[in-house]
Amino acid sequence: MNHIIELQRVWKRYDTGGEVVEALKDVDFHADPGEFVAVMGPSGSGKSTMLNVLGLLDTPTEGTVYLDGQDVTDLSDREMTVHRKRFIGFIFQSFHLIPTLSALENVEMPTLFGDDPTARDRATHLLERVGLGERLDHRPDQLSGGQKQRVAIARALINEPRILLADEPTGNLDRKTGRSVLDLFDEIRREDDVAVIAVTHDPQLGDYADRTVELIDGRIQ
Amino acid sequence: MSVLDDLFRRVPALLMARRNLSRNRIRSGLAVLGIIIGVLAIASLGMFGTTLRTGASQQLGDIGNEISVSPNFQEGIEELTERDVDEIRRAVTDGAVVPVRSESRLVSRGDRQTVTTVYGMENPGALYEAEQGRIPDRLRQGALVGSGTAGLLDVEPGNTISVDGRTYRVAAVLAEQGGISLVSPNNAVIVPVEDVNGTGYSQVVVSADSGQAANESAVAIREALNEREQRVSVFELQSITAGINEFFGILNAFLIGIGSISLVVAGVSILNVMLMSTIERRQEIGVLRAVGVQRGDVIRMILAEAGLLGVAGGVIGAILAVGAGVALNAFVLNDPLATFQAANLLYIVLAVGFGVGTSVLSGLYPAWKAANERPVEALRK
Ligand SMILES: Nc1ncnc2c1ncn2[C@@H]1O[C@H](COP(=O)(O)OP(=O)(O)OP(=O)(O)O)[C@@H](O)[C@H]1O
Ligand SMILES: [Mg+2]
Numbered sequence: 001m002n003h004i005i006e007l008q009r010v011w012k013r014y015d016t017g018g019e020v021v022e023a024l025k026d027v028d029f030h031a032d033p034g035e036f037v038a039v040m041g042p043s044g045s046g047k048s049t050m051l052n053v054l055g056l057l058d059t060p061t062e063g064t065v066y067l068d069g070q071d072v073t074d075l076s077d078r079e080m081t082v083h084r085k086r087f088i089g090f091i092f093q094s095f096h097l098i099p100t101l102s103a104l105e106n107v108e109m110p111t112l113f114g115d116d117p118t119a120r121d122r123a124t125h126l127l128e129r130v131g132l133g134e135r136l137d138h139r140p141d142q143l144s145g146g147q148k149q150r151v152a153i154a155r156a157l158i159n160e161p162r163i164l165l166a167d168e169p170t171g172n173l174d175r176k177t178g179r180s181v182l183d184l185f186d187e188i189r190r191e192d193d194v195a196v197i198a199v200t201h202d203p204q205l206g207d208y209a210d211r212t213v214e215l216i217d218g219r220i221q
Numbered sequence: 222m223s224v225l226d227d228l229f230r231r232v233p234a235l236l237m238a239r240r241n242l243s244r245n246r247i248r249s250g251l252a253v254l255g256i257i258i259g260v261l262a263i264a265s266l267g268m269f270g271t272t273l274r275t276g277a278s279q280q281l282g283d284i285g286n287e288i289s290v291s292p293n294f295q296e297g298i299e300e301l302t303e304r305d306v307d308e309i310r311r312a313v314t315d316g317a318v319v320p321v322r323s324e325s326r327l328v329s330r331g332d333r334q335t336v337t338t339v340y341g342m343e344n345p346g347a348l349y350e351a352e353q354g355r356i357p358d359r360l361r362q363g364a365l366v367g368s369g370t371a372g373l374l375d376v377e378p379g380n381t382i383s384v385d386g387r388t389y390r391v392a393a394v395l396a397e398q399g400g401i402s403l404v405s406p407n408n409a410v411i412v413p414v415e416d417v418n419g420t421g422y423s424q425v426v427v428s429a430d431s432g433q434a435a436n437e438s439a440v441a442i443r444e445a446l447n448e449r450e451q452r453v454s455v456f457e458l459q460s461i462t463a464g465i466n467e468f469f470g471i472l473n474a475f476l477i478g479i480g481s482i483s484l485v486v487a488g489v490s491i492l493n494v495m496l497m498s499t500i501e502r503r504q505e506i507g508v509l510r511a512v513g514v515q516r517g518d519v520i521r522m523i524l525a526e527a528g529l530l531g532v533a534g535g536v537i538g539a540i541l542a543v544g545a546g547v548a549l550n551a552f553v554l555n556d557p558l559a560t561f562q563a564a565n566l567l568y569i570v571l572a573v574g575f576g577v578g579t580s581v582l583s584g585l586y587p588a589w590k591a592a593n594e595r596p597v598e599a600l601r602k
Pocket of ligand 2: 047048049167
């Protein structure tokens with residue numbers, strides 16, 4: 001088994017005061033290193049929920065999550081945080097950069113709490129790689145949307161993750177900028193052998209993905 | 222600058238904290254202002270207490286070193302005899318014994334005259350200092366005039382005055398005694414003891430070298446003279462000074478208590494500021510947690526923020542408090558340097574410690590709240 005991440009028979013239920021919402025219903029899913037998987041589906045179909053479970057931000061109500069072959073379903077908050085830091089990079093639709101930190105500091109941020117002497121060099125290289133070598137000291141409000149997303153991608157890569165999870169990474173970008181971000185994803189998974197799992201409504205993402213998974217009403221089609 | 226960078230690299234919570242505080246300067250500034258006021262209140266009220274105490278003990282002078290032995294009227298004893306005085310002399314190992322006779326007499330110089338207390342003393346030099354002239358070791362002739370009487374009669378050393386018709390050369394005019402005194406010389410005239418009628422003494426003043434020696438003397442005198450019958454009553458001024466010290470202790474605690482209230486208010490304002498800022502930064506903290514920052518680090522970051530507010534407020538408050546203390550002491554005691562004494566240092570350290578402590582304590586709840594929010598919840602809009 002060389003899946004870097006895998007969900008087996010995963011259910012996620014939300015108890016919203018009497019009514020139970022089933023956001024994921026018996027989901028089986030996996031991704032391999034270097035693979036680019038697109039997750040599509042209508043609004044409310046459970047895409048973000050699935051990504052959160054994959055990213056160890058949330059635990060399933062039922063079923064098992066395997067990360068690099070290890071059962072990580074019932075880890076403590078502390079262990080989940082350690083695994084997130086080691087294995088997973090997140091990219092959000094609204095970038096979620098820290099407004100008080102420069103581009104470089106934002107990229108370094110995941111390494112900040114912990115002794116990591118090479119972090120600054122890695123962050124500089126990553127920003128150069130995403131084409132922002134000239135913008136190291138700019139704060140997020142001095143950057144365009146596409147530049148912010150590229151900073152966010154650099155941040156997701158700082159700890160050399162095995163999986164990149166992106167929730168609508170091009171949702172706030174115009175078509176052309178979106179394409180450049182997707183080109184970057186493509187390069188990353190090729191060169192770094194990273195599994196990229198991206199939730200999207202963006203049809204052009206289909207051109208880049210090795211495989212598209214469709215979620216409807218919490219079920220994989 | 223590089224020292225600061227180094228510090229921030231080593232303690233990233235501080236870097237994040239500092240950046241977060243500079244995000245809303247007015248709000249942070251107001252929170253700091255609260256702490257400044259609290260620290261200033263505690264420190265300066267504490268120092269105010271010290272100043273009052275210092276002022277009071279300056280007023281009191283060395284009276285704690287004096288005791289007064291007087292005949293016990295309740296037992297029908299009207300005056301102290303030579304024998305009593307001898308026994309007192311024997312009982313007192315460390316200090317001067319001054320037997321005193323007194324009566325009221327008409328004192329005049331030229332056409333000015335006044336009725337004053339006339340004390341007969343053999344060795345007034347043990348109790349008083351001269352303003353002009355010299356006090357002889359043994360007063361055998363001549364008179365000493367208190368400053369008030371001297372002003373009234375317009376005398377200076379070398380003049381002659383008449384006390385009930387008897388003339389004296391004035392040997393000295395005594396320095397005015399500001400504080401409380403057992404035998405106040407200010408409005409009196411002091412003449413040789415034989416010149417005052419009577420054989421006994423109305424009181425015996427013992428002037429010891431220290432408060433402790435005074436106390437020991439008092440005990441010894443009671444033992445020697447009151448063994449068979451209660452011949453004398455012994456009055457220690459130390460009981461007054463002890464009472465006054467206790468009073469100032471209570472006053473100080475009260476003042477600091479008032480100051481502490483303002484610090485508690487400041488703490489509430491920090492709690493409010495931190496709570497608001499962590500709620501505003503909910504998503505950011507969610508992102509931190511998502512990318513692998515542990516709960517403990519989030520707590521440290523927010524506590525560092527609260528702590529920085531406290532340290533800033535504490536340092537500024539302490540500086541202002543020293544300024545206030547210098548101004549107060551310059552005004553009340555005419556001695557600005559009186560600010561720099563151990564008791565005041567203690568108040569300042571105490572106030573700054575309270576300030577920082579209050580801030581960090583106020584940061585605890587917001588920190589705990591922020592760290593315990595699940596990142597999934599925080600990241601949803
Ligand atoms: N914390 C929660 N409490 C209750 N219900 C929830 C919670 N999170 C998600 N849901 C529900 O689960 C379902 C799936 O939500 P999810 O956010 O995964 O949808 P999505 O596919 O990402 O939608 P969109 O494309 O609009 O982002 C929705 O019906 C949503 O209301
Ligand atoms: Mg979603």
